[in-house]
Amino acid sequence: MKDTVLIFDTTLRDGEQALIASLSVDQKLRIARQLARLNVDIIEAGFPVSSPGDFESVSTIAREVDGPVICGLARLVEKDILSCAKAVKPAKRPRIHIFIGTSAIHTEKKLRKSEDEILELVRVHVKLARKLCPDVEFSAEDAGRTGGDFLCRIVETAIEAGASTINIPDTVGYTVPEHFASIFDDIFNRVPNIDKAVISVHCHNDLGMATANSLTAVAHGARQIECAMNGIGERAGNAALEEVVMALKVRKDYFKLKINVDTREIMRTSKLVREICSMPVQPNKAVVGSNAFSHSSGIHQDGVLKAKKTYEIMTPQSVGLKDNRMNLTSRSGSHMVKSRLLSLGYSESDFDVDVFYLKFKELADKKGTVYDDDLITLMESKNNDDFKDRYVLEYLNVSSGRGTIPTATARVSFDGKSMQEASCGDGAVDAATKAIDRIIGYKITIENFHIDSITEGREAQGRVTVIARASEGVFTGTAASTDIVEASALAYMNVINKIARMKLFNRKLPVGE
Numbered sequence: 001m002k003d004t005v006l007i008f009d010t011t012l013r014d015g016e017q018a019l020i021a022s023l024s025v026d027q028k029l030r031i032a033r034q035l036a037r038l039n040v041d042i043i044e045a046g047f048p049v050s051s052p053g054d055f056e057s058v059s060t061i062a063r064e065v066d067g068p069v070i071c072g073l074a075r076l077v078e079k080d081i082l083s084c085a086k087a088v089k090p091a092k093r094p095r096i097h098i099f100i101g102t103s104a105i106h107t108e109k110k111l112r113k114s115e116d117e118i119l120e121l122v123r124v125h126v127k128l129a130r131k132l133c134p135d136v137e138f139s140a141e142d143a144g145r146t147g148g149d150f151l152c153r154i155v156e157t158a159i160e161a162g163a164s165t166i167n168i169p170d171t172v173g174y175t176v177p178e179h180f181a182s183i184f185d186d187i188f189n190r191v192p193n194i195d196k197a198v199i200s201v202h203c204h205n206d207l208g209m210a211t212a213n214s215l216t217a218v219a220h221g222a223r224q225i226e227c228a229m230n231g232i233g234e235r236a237g238n239a240a241l242e243e244v245v246m247a248l249k250v251r252k253d254y255f256k257l258k259i260n261v262d263t264r265e266i267m268r269t270s271k272l273v274r275e276i277c278s279m280p281v282q283p284n285k286a287v288v289g290s291n292a293f294s295h296s297s298g299i300h301q302d303g304v305l306k307a308k309k310t311y312e313i314m315t316p317q318s319v320g321l322k323d324n325r326m327n328l329t330s331r332s333g334s335h336m337v338k339s340r341l342l343s344l345g346y347s348e349s350d351f352d353v354d355v356f357y358l359k360f361k362e363l364a365d366k367k368g369t370v371y372d373d374d375l376i377t378l379m380e381s382k383n384n385d386d387f388k389d390r391y392v393l394e395y396l397n398v399s400s401g402r403g404t405i406p407t408a409t410a411r412v413s414f415d416g417k418s419m420q421e422a423s424c425g426d427g428a429v430d431a432a433t434k435a436i437d438r439i440i441g442y443k444i445t446i447e448n449f450h451i452d453s454i455t456e457g458r459e460a461q462g463r464v465t466v467i468a469r470a471s472e473g474v475f476t477g478t479a480a481s482t483d484i485v486e487a488s489a490l491a492y493m494n495v496i497n498k499i500a501r502m503k504l505f506n507r508k509l510p511v512g513e
């Protein structure tokens with residue numbers, strides 16, 4: 001058995017199926033190019049027969065993306081296979097992936113066919129696909145709930161007809177690792193021609209076991225994992241690419257298997273998929289969540305400062321991050337605070353750590369998280385006035401609606417003096433921030449804009465978080481209001497006041513991730 005596990009990415013097929021809006025050809029191409037940079041082995045680019053747009057996406061990716069095998073999906077239906085063959089043809093290494101439901105619930109209720117009829121369909125359509133393409137994958141949909149005898153006959157038939165990859169999907173996320181292991185053991189022990197194909201696994205996450213099941217399948221002989229970036233896919237999603245890949249890398253001592261993926265491209269790919277698919281990632285998501293390399297407790301921070309391996313099983317650099325993040329809160333110890341001040345460019349003679357730590361604790365109790373710009377303000381401030389916001393939003397009027405051009409008028413006071421400006425924009429928030437920009441004159445790029453509902457119902461309060469870049473560094477601003485445009489403008493003002501303080505102290509934040 002080979003010692004490399006192939007990574008088959010289905011972000012653009014199973015993943016895209018689950019999005020509210022389908023992706024354009026251009027968006028799919030951008031993701032496919034990044035997947036090629038990530039060095040996945042196979043890209044499943046779409047389901048060509050499902051729409052002219054999907055056909056075009058698959059054929060464009062097949063033509064333009066070099067490196068991975070480019071694969072399209074098809075049912076065991078002649079027109080699907082013909083369309084798929086045409087779409088993947090321009091690829092240097094094309095693959096047709098065909099599937100049919102094999103569990104009793106699928107064969108009896110959905111397909112209304114006997115087992116023998118299904119076997120015949122497999123034989124005929126794998127052969128047809130093989131005539132059109134040298135690389136054919138066959139999937140027994142809902143294999144996790146398919147009877148052992150029938151599954152073995154299906155696998156044997158598909159291999160005999162010419163499939164070189166056989167995929168065993170847990171389509172509805174029903175299996176548990178030990179049960180799934182027995183399915184793979186059964187196939188490997190009972191199918192006589194099993195050595196003629198690569199056995200693949202495709203798990204869904206309905207019970208949160210997609211990664212565990214995929215890795216179990218690998219431990220029991222599978223050599224291809226089908227997965228999607230950030231775990232997107234039907235319902236609860238597919239096995240997350242970043243999880244299975246990092247598990248194989250971090251636990252190479254256990255699996256003793258290789259992967260071809262360049263894991264340093266994981267973060268970049270994850271961010272691109274979030275942005276293009278409008279599918280955010282929960283902060284505590286394994287590997288790619290914003291907290292995945294953050295340490296909050298004082299005990300953990302102290303441990304990591306002494307030896308990273310105390311609380312980090314993989315390095316942030318291995319997934320493409322610059323470094324880990326230590327969240328400074330009232331739970332952080334003085335050792336951590338001192339280390340952060342040193343990394344901000346202060347030297348030990350600039351502060352008395354015990355005195356500074358008391359000031360820090362007071363601020364942390366009030367604010368929760370203490371950011372780098374707060375620490376600098378705490379260090380540099382000569383008096384309490386330095387903490388006050390120099391820019392205050394006094395007035396904001398925004399008009400927007402269907403058929404109108406969003407326009408905003410803002411009045412901001414600076415050290416007591418008022419200034420007013422108006423601007424149009426792409427939306428109400430854009431118009432408001434542009435009007436504020438005209439008054440302030442800083443060059444600011446908004447990198448991330450996020451709204452959370454913090455109370456329930458129609459009158460819910462929205463908390464807006466803005467992450468923005470200026471020449472002084474990257475700043476986070478937050479504000480809450482029942483009016484989200486007002487909350488957005490106030491969060492933006494929060495960023496502006498942070499930049500104003502850095503300008504006042506003539507300081508810059510270190511470059512982040």
Ligand code: KIV
Binds near residue numbers: 014170204
């Ligand atoms: O979940 C599934 O069974 C699938 C197949 C088409 C492979 O997505």
Ligand code: ZN
Binds near residue numbers: 234
């Ligand atoms: Zn699936």
